[in-house]
Amino acid sequence: EALEADAIRRKLHNQIQELRGNVRVFCRVRPTTSETAIVDCAPDGTSVELKRSDADVAGFEFDRVFGPSSTQCEVFDEVSQLVQSALDGYKVCLFSYGQTGSGKTHTMLGDQHNEETRGIIPRAVAKVVEASEANAKKGWKYRMCASYVEIYNEQVRDLLKAGSGHSDKHSIAHVDGVTEVSGVNKEPVESVEAAAGLVRRAAAARAVEATQMNAVSSRSHTIFMLYITGEHEASGSRLTGCLNLVDLAGSERVGRSGAEGARLKEACAINKSLSCLGDVFQALSNGQKHIPYRNSKLTYLLQPCLGGDGKTLMFVNINPEAPSAEESMCSLKFAAQVNAVELGRGGAKRNIVSGIGKKEDKEDSSSGDKKPD
Numbered sequence: 001e002a003l004e005a006d007a008i009r010r011k012l013h014n015q016i017q018e019l020r021g022n023v024r025v026f027c028r029v030r031p032t033t034s035e036t037a038i039v040d041c042a043p044d045g046t047s048v049e050l051k052r053s054d055a056d057v058a059g060f061e062f063d064r065v066f067g068p069s070s071t072q073c074e075v076f077d078e079v080s081q082l083v084q085s086a087l088d089g090y091k092v093c094l095f096s097y098g099q100t101g102s103g104k105t106h107t108m109l110g111d112q113h114n115e116e117t118r119g120i121i122p123r124a125v126a127k128v129v130e131a132s133e134a135n136a137k138k139g140w141k142y143r144m145c146a147s148y149v150e151i152y153n154e155q156v157r158d159l160l161k162a163g164s165g166h167s168d169k170h171s172i173a174h175v176d177g178v179t180e181v182s183g184v185n186k187e188p189v190e191s192v193e194a195a196a197g198l199v200r201r202a203a204a205a206r207a208v209e210a211t212q213m214n215a216v217s218s219r220s221h222t223i224f225m226l227y228i229t230g231e232h233e234a235s236g237s238r239l240t241g242c243l244n245l246v247d248l249a250g251s252e253r254v255g256r257s258g259a260e261g262a263r264l265k266e267a268c269a270i271n272k273s274l275s276c277l278g279d280v281f282q283a284l285s286n287g288q289k290h291i292p293y294r295n296s297k298l299t300y301l302l303q304p305c306l307g308g309d310g311k312t313l314m315f316v317n318i319n320p321e322a323p324s325a326e327e328s329m330c331s332l333k334f335a336a337q338v339n340a341v342e343l344g345r346g347g348a349k350r351n352i353v354s355g356i357g358k359k360e361d362k363e364d365s366s367s368g369d370k371k372p373d
Ligand code: ADP
Pocket: 029, 030, 031, 068, 098, 099, 100, 101, 102, 103, 104, 105, 106, 107, 317
């Protein structure tokens, strides 16, 4: 009944996703504190405007735009089917992109102790465990395990191993279409409680860092990796899916502050991996034969989700306050480029930027057909 309906919804979701291409972009605008907001979300739920002055207004369209009053629950509802498609053998990746303070961690992790304000990671794990139990009734047996890592300066740290540091010793490989990171804990996820415990441990490891070394937390990527193998006993069918939930490093430009030495290396590495991500999307959208996944740890780790029949959803998080105008513009432009990526499979990708206002903001606009629905 309810389970059946959910399975049907998931199947429909997979079919729709196949028609529309496998990279989606959602925009989320956080609430303001004291400053006035210069970002407007239209009531249609798909467009957003950045108003730098009366004469300078830039408009962008995405698959979905969440305004400042959107709740964690509303956001999760929109990604729930995508998350669950990992149980059907898809390689799925969700990530949040934006400057520090724009709401990336709030969106991905939130307050995991609070039913209402917890973010996508705790909700997703609970949902997948729940759905796998429902599928068990139809003869599917799943095994799930998880890793939780941080990438900083092209070095990996295992957030599930208390006290471990960043290191070069963790190598990344693809086995059976999923990413393996050597020397990193892969822990069984047999229940919602087990999953919650894991998320808590990783968050605690990060919290220590946030107080001791502020730079690391804003300049590193954290990736929650859920591995899923399923077996249908009667038919002997097998599948391997994965779900990667990524809280990216802050996208703000560094350098103007005169970073030197280790700081500079840090800044470059972060810029490098985010720009590598941009390069990968660019190459995908150009239909290039060679996609430069190997240029950064992050893109190599996410390769199964970014290309082929992977599914990717990017949140671009926006701080709508006036002092963030330039960074917001950069983030929205990056997101618009990602939104233009269409990976084969037929569906016409809709328009990207509908630039109104200053000429330079129109450069990558394409007059567009509305997205199919
Ligand atoms: P980032 O991870 O991008 O640096 P955070 O997620 O830490 O940013 O957000 C910065 C602050 O703003 C945090 O205190 C967070 O709780 C708050 N915040 C961000 N987005 C929202 C939102 N949608 N609703 C309420 N508070 C938010």
